[in-house]
Amino acid sequence: MSAPxxxxxxxxxxxxxxxxxxxxxxxxxxxxxxxxRNTNAPQGMASEFTVDEWRDFLAGAKLGDFDGIx
Numbered sequence: 001m002s003a004p005x006x007x008x009x010x011x012x013x014x015x016x017x018x019x020x021x022x023x024x025x026x027x028x029x030x031x032x033x034x035x036x037r038n039t040n041a042p043q044g045m046a047s048e049f050t051v052d053e054w055r056d057f058l059a060g061a062k063l064g065d066f067d068g069i070x
Contacts (some may be wrong), residue, residue, distance in 0.1 A: 015039060 011028035024039040034054040037046040049057070060066060 011035065013037070013039075013042075 011030055013026040013028045015024050015026050019039070026037045026039045026042070028035045028037075029051075030048075032051055034049045034051060035046040036049070038044060
């Protein structure tokens, strides 16, 4: 599901410490949902995921499940 990032109010957006000011991903928690947005378009759409979906994604990323995509 997607929602306008501007509708997310004053959330604490987190950005990776490895982001060097280029195109990065911002992540915030809103209740029981995790929002993800492009830092170059902070007023654009944010994708929404459940906490369980986010945890599963992080676990897969740590295991290397997505290596080779980029």
